[in-house]
Amino acid sequence: MSAWKSAGITYLQYANICARAVRNSLKTDLRAAAQIRNQNNLKVSKWENGVQQEQKFVQPPKTA
Numbered sequence: 001m002s003a004w005k006s007a008g009i010t011y012l013q014y015a016n017i018c019a020r021a022v023r024n025s026l027k028t029d030l031r032a033a034a035q036i037r038n039q040n041n042l043k044v045s046k047w048e049n050g051v052q053q054e055q056k057f058v059q060p061p062k063t064a
Contacts, residue, residue: 004014023034045055 004011007014009017019038023031023038026034042058043055044058046053
């Protein structure tokens with residue numbers, strides 16, 4: 001049995017834990033760049049009459 005299964009977590013949770021451990025082990029300058037790549041941005045837009053309207057961020061991204 002896989003270690004993550006025997007620990008009672010999903011593979012996605014296991015992968016997130018591994019990624020967090022790798023990011024935390026990086027040197028400070030590389031860690032900052034990795035944290036920026038870790039951000040998720042979500043945009044939404046309305047469609048009217050088959051035409052996409054302006055896209056808007058659900059939560060505006062943070063700039064470094």
